[in-house]
Amino acid sequence: MLKKLGMISLLCVVIASLAACGKSGEKAASGTAKSELVEASIDNASYILTGEDDGVSENKKHGLLAVTLKVKNVSDSDVTFLGSEDIKLYDGDKQFNPKRNVYSSEVDLEIDNSGDIGAGKVKTMTYVFDVEKDKTYEIGLHPNSMDHDQNQKSEEIKLKLDTKKYAESFDALNDPAKALTAYIDTIYLGKDNSDYEKYVTADKAALQDKAKKNFKEKMDGIFTENNISDSKLDKLYSSYQSFLAQKAKIEAKVSANAKGKAVVVLNYSAIPLSDLRGKVFDYKKEYWKNTDDYDPKKSEKYALSKFDTILNKLDPKEGHYDLKVLMIQKDGKWTVDNSDENSAEEISNVFAAGEVY
Numbered sequence: 001m002l003k004k005l006g007m008i009s010l011l012c013v014v015i016a017s018l019a020a021c022g023k024s025g026e027k028a029a030s031g032t033a034k035s036e037l038v039e040a041s042i043d044n045a046s047y048i049l050t051g052e053d054d055g056v057s058e059n060k061k062h063g064l065l066a067v068t069l070k071v072k073n074v075s076d077s078d079v080t081f082l083g084s085e086d087i088k089l090y091d092g093d094k095q096f097n098p099k100r101n102v103y104s105s106e107v108d109l110e111i112d113n114s115g116d117i118g119a120g121k122v123k124t125m126t127y128v129f130d131v132e133k134d135k136t137y138e139i140g141l142h143p144n145s146m147d148h149d150q151n152q153k154s155e156e157i158k159l160k161l162d163t164k165k166y167a168e169s170f171d172a173l174n175d176p177a178k179a180l181t182a183y184i185d186t187i188y189l190g191k192d193n194s195d196y197e198k199y200v201t202a203d204k205a206a207l208q209d210k211a212k213k214n215f216k217e218k219m220d221g222i223f224t225e226n227n228i229s230d231s232k233l234d235k236l237y238s239s240y241q242s243f244l245a246q247k248a249k250i251e252a253k254v255s256a257n258a259k260g261k262a263v264v265v266l267n268y269s270a271i272p273l274s275d276l277r278g279k280v281f282d283y284k285k286e287y288w289k290n291t292d293d294y295d296p297k298k299s300e301k302y303a304l305s306k307f308d309t310i311l312n313k314l315d316p317k318e319g320h321y322d323l324k325v326l327m328i329q330k331d332g333k334w335t336v337d338n339s340d341e342n343s344a345e346e347i348s349n350v351f352a353a354g355e356v357y
Helices: 002-021 163-187 195-199 204-222 230-247 273-291 296-305 307-312 341-351
Strands: 032-034 038-050 062-073 087-091 094-096 122-132 136-141 157-162 249-258 261-270 323-330 333-336
Touching: 032 157, 038 136, 038 157, 038 163, 062 136, 062 163, 087 122, 122 136, 136 163, 157 163, 163 195, 163 204, 163 249, 163 261, 163 323, 163 333, 163 341, 195 333, 204 230, 204 273, 204 341, 230 307, 261 341, 273 296, 273 307, 296 307, 323 341, 333 341
Parallel strands: none
Antiparallel strands: 032 038, 038 062, 038 249, 062 122, 087 094, 087 136, 136 157, 249 261, 261 323, 323 333
């Protein structure tokens, strides 16, 4: 008899436990939360920069975290979340709303979490929260039933949000700037930068060859009387790169970074090769004065022999406006988006052709 009573008691405990699992607002060990209307979990999350004044570069404690929720409608009617009013972020007794109108055309970022969820259907919805790095919050969800007969509003359910899990994405926000710096150092300045292999994916040889061709076009436009041989061009370009590596300055800062695309703002100074013309003419005049020979090819050849001396007389010039460089991520690394002429061509024009405006 006692044995039967023990079994009955154990059965009651099991039944009670099962019943508790179906209670509204339940938090499961798996990271899901369930009510009579929905079952929700955090699908993924990552820090982003929207192109607005996000403050991440200046303040390493706060950032915008885009959290994607996976929500399943477990009811028999449609459910909806009525905007940010039904999604909250809790920090103890403090309450915050998600960011509204998160949009950036530069990186194709548009957060859209509107719409209903049909009965038995699953939908992912993304919300952006301003959070403190390495801190734990709760996300509160308050779904609404679209069954007008019942006019049902579910009890709020909560999900734990541990921002430490996404610290790697926070630290990676500035990777595009590191990649662009290494890209310019390696391709245009001829400098060794260990960040190139770490952050950059690009056809180095093809880009270096294109840079040399841009430089040659500039030289052909200045030294019009002489056909510069390939061997001579190599020497000229080597001198130019060496001088540029010493004098040029670049400062790259990420303004937007999301969904594998980034915008990097580049502040720079470079060598204005257009200033060569006046210096070249000075050496032509020197040749004419010293030789009484006004042969244009000979005088220009003399000026060409003074190329290194001329370079040392050129002062670096700061760009009057910053370059906005569009970058894309491939296999975890970054490269300049070659489909965007403003990014790829302007960089080559500045650092290979010396067109500084």
